[in-house]
Amino acid sequence: MTETIARAWAVQRRDGLVLGFTDHDQALSFDGIAFRPDSGLSARALVQGLGLSVDNSEAAGALSDAAITERDLMAGRWDAADVRLWEVDWADPANRRLIFRGHLGEVARSGAAFRAELRGLSEPLNKAQGRVYHPRCSAALGDGQCRFDLSRPGYSAEGAVVLEDGSRLMLSGVTGHDAGWFEHGQLLVLTGAARGLSGLVKADAALPGARREVELWTALGIRPAVGDRVRLLAGCDKRGETCRMKFLNYPNFRGFPHLPPEDWLIAPKVNR
The missing domain is CATH 2.30.110 (Pnp Oxidase; Chain A)
Structure with missing residues (x-):
């Protein structure tokens, strides 16, 4: 055989x-x-x-x-x-x-x-098992631990690509969101050759004329073309304040914001 x-x-x-x-x-x-x-x-x-x-x-x-x-x-x-x-x-x-x-x-x-x-x-x-005790949240926005619904109004937006330069994209049709609202969030490509691809948002700026400039941490493997539709998802920087004020989701916060900082832990203790 x-x-x-x-x-x-x-x-x-x-x-x-x-x-x-x-x-x-x-x-x-x-x-x-x-x-x-x-x-x-x-x-x-x-x-x-x-x-x-x-x-x-x-x-x-x-x-x-x-x-x-x-x-x-x-x-x-x-x-x-x-x-x-x-x-x-x-x-x-x-x-x-x-x-x-x-x-x-x-x-x-x-x-x-x-x-x-x-x-x-x-x-x-x-892979490491168990929880990490850290002031910032350990959950991913919208997952089973976070439980936040990203389909809620105001936490996503769609627009069209009007200019693409590697990791930087200029979008049209995105209005009603403060600058930086989508930082730490995601950009999803909805149409065109790059449909289905996604990238993490590094920087997000609101520009006049209902335009938005978005910079990704890494350029997409297939570059979106002018006219392709994309969706932006709001970003979270994992801080307790952001969870409470931006997402109104503090009961599901998975961090430990009241942990003593590292400099307190290693500082010499003075006998009193």
């Missing part, structure tokens, strides 16, 4: 798109997935640890318009995609063994090729 063993990969993006790849010289098909031999995807030797150690490997391949495109990689559409890897008997695909399941980690691109880190199911065990 070892003479008929091949590897087959299934990669599923968060938007539901599933692609199949194989290192065999002919196409394979099982589980409703067609595994193509001409998609330019290969993998390094898989490293799998015993117990709770983290599996790790890499997948490498060539950019292809029919499979994994440069635009999709730049847009982050393959980030955290689900990955399954089988050893399969190409003469009888029903005879197969699942040897890896996880997701794509960091994706790097170089010229016409890419390299993606594979992270196993035990990878989240490396």
Whole structure:
């Protein structure tokens, strides 16, 4: 049987798109997935640890318009995609063994090729567990701990791109919000080639004529075009005062604003 063993990969993006790849010289098909031999995807030797150690490997391949495109990689559409890897008997695909399941980690691109880190199911065990005691809030705005509804009037706005310069965008049609209202918030692209992408807002300025200048911390992988529609979501700087005055949500504040500062903790104590 070892003479008929091949590897087959299934990669599923968060938007539901599933692609199949194989290192065999002919196409394979099982589980409703067609595994193509001409998609330019290969993998390094898989490293799998015993117990709770983290599996790790890499997948490498060539950019292809029919499979994994440069635009999709730049847009982050393959980030955290689900990955399954089988050893399969190409003469009888029903005879197969699942040897890896996880997701794509960091994706790097170089010229016409890419390299993606594979992270196993035990990878989240490396993350710190428990709460962090800090004066600022530990929740993300609008999540299950914060419980704030961002669809409430006044906490979002839509506009159109009138000028784009990397991480800076000029928007029209955004009115009724103070300068800085969207700092620390998000910009979501609603239409155009960059639809579905989002960025974190670094700076937000209100300009005359119902215009808004927004600067993102990092430029989007696909640049919005003039006329594309975007939505801005209000930002939170995690301070208790902001939670109380801007969002009227202080009962759900997840920080500890009355903790002594670090200089108080390390200051020498004077005997009295």
